[in-house]
Amino acid sequence: MRKYRTHQLMRIILGSLFAGTIISINNLEASADLQIVNGVDTYAKSSQEKDFQSVDAENKKDIAVQVLAINDLHGGLDTTGDVKIGDKNYSKAGTVSRLATYLNQSQSQFKSVTKSNNTFRIEAGDAVGAAPANSTLLAHESTMHALKAMKFKIGTLGNHEFDHGLPEFNRILTGQKPDKIADKLIKNYPHRNSGIEMIVANVVNKKDKAIPYGYQPYTIKTVKQNNQVAKVGIIGIETSTLPSLTLYQNYKDYDVLDEAETIAKYDKILRDKGVNAVIVVAHTGVETKDNQTKGPSVDILNKLNQLDPDNSVGLYVAAHSHQYANAKVGNTHVVQAVYTGKAYDNSWCYINPSTGRFTNIFSHVYPVLSAKDDPNTKPDKDVSAIVKDADKRVNKKVNHVIGYANTNKTITGRLHNSSTMENESGELVADSQLSAAKSADLKPDFAMTNTGGVRADLVVNDKKAITWGAATAVQPFGNILQVVSMSGAQIRQVLNQQYDEDQHYYLQISGLKYTYQKSDNPNQPYEVKDITDSNGHLVDDNKNYRVVINDFLYGGGDNFTAFKDAKLVGAAGTDTDALVKYIQDMTRTAKKVTPPKLDRKVLE
Structure with a gap:
């Protein structure tokens, strides 16, 4: 770090003297931003x-x-x-x-x-x-x-x-x-x-x-x-x-x-x-x-x-x-x-x-x-x-069975994305988060999660069992689930932000589907078109919807800055707990835990 005397008051008066400087022309008024x-x-x-x-x-x-x-x-x-x-x-x-x-x-x-x-x-x-x-x-x-x-x-x-x-x-x-x-x-x-x-x-x-x-x-x-x-x-x-x-x-x-x-x-x-x-x-x-x-x-x-x-x-x-x-x-x-x-x-x-x-x-x-x-x-x-x-003490609990899948096939993650950048464990996570917010009576419409937070495949063993350790390997962070209010236009904006960095950052979604097309904009080669809810109704740019996201995304993580303007409605527990409970709940159904069909994003 370059050395400066700490007793000197450093402010910007006329211009940018150093890279990263915050400009101010307020002379030495107390309200001037610091250099x-x-x-x-x-x-x-x-x-x-x-x-x-x-x-x-x-x-x-x-x-x-x-x-x-x-x-x-x-x-x-x-x-x-x-x-x-x-x-x-x-x-x-x-x-x-x-x-x-x-x-x-x-x-x-x-x-x-x-x-x-x-x-x-x-x-x-x-x-x-x-x-x-x-x-x-x-x-x-x-x-x-x-x-x-x-x-x-x-x-x-x-x-x-x-x-x-x-x-x-x-x-x-x-x-x-x-x-x-x-x-x-x-x-x-x-x-x-x-x-x-x-x-x-x-x-x-x-x-x-x-x-x-x-x-x-x-x-x-x-x-x-x-x-x-x-x-x-x-x-x-x-x-x-x-x-x-x-x-x-x-x-x-x-x-x-x-x-x-x-x-x-x-x-x-x-x-x-x-x-x-x-x-x-x-x-x-x-x-x-x-x-x-x-x-x-x-x-x-x-x-x-x-x-x-x-x-x-x-x-x-x-x-x-x-x-x-x-x-x-x-x-x-x-x-x-x-x-x-x-x-x-x-x-x-x-x-x-x-x-x-x-x-x-x-x-x-x-x-x-x-x-x-x-x-x-x-x-x-x-x-x-x-x-x-x-490690020795928790080994038994890590191997504790929390549920069962409908087959013994591993539910694959981001290393096995579809051409539309969807993956099974990612969308299963999004489904679990939508379910958690519904259980908390926060009346969510959609859920979105960053794929970077979905850390692994969901491993299913030969007996179709899913362990606690397998689930927490997929969602290890325990991020807080936030339910936010967003307009349809804001939802469109955040979905488009998947395509402004060559899909380096992208989302897994639940409760909605959308179509997208190639564009002539070199900074955003794809553009979102029709967005529909779970009933097939078009999402209205002027209407407000409730979206479940984690606290990382709420802070604009992975450059999804549109989330930062969303209005907070409430919290729905952690993403880790949501996935574990969802696996337990799905196990009680006839179909057990089933990989989602990767059809929520459609390239026209």
């Missing part, structure tokens, strides 16, 4: 980073502080996948056992170069939820064990911490025993306090306005070096969009306050306490892509600057959008390390012991390289043992 300078991440390992080879002369007398952070782990104990950091792609990145080793290496390097012991390991929410079986079936306590073994000491709440209610998350956080009605797997798993200090400033009880469970809005850490002392304040922030991301019963007792207003409030409190170096760990999204950085985190920092141009926030650890980000927004460095343990961010911060302020911050994001890409880095043995033990 954005994108970071540069070209190295695969922090040991290769030029910024981390030595301490600049101007920082020799400063106190060095390291922040190692992850976000959106989602119980990905052994999850791997492709990840893009900056302009580079890395394949099969991830697993917590390899992540642990890279964190240890990065901390060791920091200590060796700076001679400082001031390292904080922070997780930015959604550590649990939307997880594979070796976390989900153990109530995510295996993930909490892994976080403890990786020495994470500070965290904040994400939306998935509310998946089963905040009381249940607090139980696994603090290592309390489960309810008597809990599954035997959960009861038999060791219950240990994670040791994570949960900070969240903007979630309060509706009744008394207190932060629940004794969580604190911030923590103050004393750092020492060279016989000098300073203080660092760390503020925790939940996304204010929480009500649209979880079920009503899970958030109904809480208010989620405005992020920027909350940061401004506690930043001032910290300064009044003599704390002039502030870090925000926030479950709010951001993305650096195509030489631009944008998202809610940028909007929050712009508003924060309007409320308090003299704020002391030097580092903002972001989350939630599952994207890569590295930029400097005004005086604040912003980072996000993708998701599911495929990456981590590493920030070296220098504090002037006289003023207590940050002088320089260097922030970078790195992949968790696969054994193939980095065979010399070995998995951490302690963390590996936690994962191996979890």
Whole structure:
């Protein structure tokens, strides 16, 4: 990351001086948007980073502080996948056992170069939820064990911490025993306090306005070096969009306050306490892509600057959008390390012991390289043992039969698309989501799901049985199903967006069919024509319909931006639960689970 003095107020006055800059001609008014300078991440390992080879002369007398952070782990104990950091792609990145080793290496390097012991390991929410079986079936306590073994000491709440209610998350956080009605797997798993200090400033009880469970809005850490002392304040922030991301019963007792207003409030409190170096760990999204950085985190920092141009926030650890980000927004460095343990961010911060302020911050994001890409880095043995033990414990449940198909033929997925980009397991998933919303009495008309979220074929064994593990392999994320209101014109727009990137992103649909034709537009080679509902009636561009989508699509995921303008009606549980229940329900019928006929998209 390029280096800039953090005490300088950076704004744009006359033009775009750097790529990714937000233009403003409001002179130095407080309402001007902050200048954005994108970071540069070209190295695969922090040991290769030029910024981390030595301490600049101007920082020799400063106190060095390291922040190692992850976000959106989602119980990905052994999850791997492709990840893009900056302009580079890395394949099969991830697993917590390899992540642990890279964190240890990065901390060791920091200590060796700076001679400082001031390292904080922070997780930015959604550590649990939307997880594979070796976390989900153990109530995510295996993930909490892994976080403890990786020495994470500070965290904040994400939306998935509310998946089963905040009381249940607090139980696994603090290592309390489960309810008597809990599954035997959960009861038999060791219950240990994670040791994570949960900070969240903007979630309060509706009744008394207190932060629940004794969580604190911030923590103050004393750092020492060279016989000098300073203080660092760390503020925790939940996304204010929480009500649209979880079920009503899970958030109904809480208010989620405005992020920027909350940061401004506690930043001032910290300064009044003599704390002039502030870090925000926030479950709010951001993305650096195509030489631009944008998202809610940028909007929050712009508003924060309007409320308090003299704020002391030097580092903002972001989350939630599952994207890569590295930029400097005004005086604040912003980072996000993708998701599911495929990456981590590493920030070296220098504090002037006289003023207590940050002088320089260097922030970078790195992949968790696969054994193939980095065979010399070995998995951490302690963390590996936690994962191996979890796998052993859940094996029986993973193989539990939840239903039966009408044949013993595997119901194929996206590797077996039809010419119209439909697949059996994808449309079965869409059917299950439409059914779930109907059961929730949300009166849906259609359902659409991104094929990227349908992760596998639905395996059917020789006895026509479908196991819990097979179903959750197809839908592993536990995304929240949102029912939204969309006009027919918006539905047409989102269907057309399948064809503007050479069908790189496409949808599986339920409850509707449509025809499409070739067009003369090189940017969109196909155009949607007639759209009909399940009764064969044409969808009216001027009429509103209810559509079931997951929370990823609702945020404009896979570039389906038309979903972002939809009006939220309600939530219908998770996509994983919807598929499991649908398989169980279909098994009770005469035809059992049957692959859908791939005729919902017709090329004329």
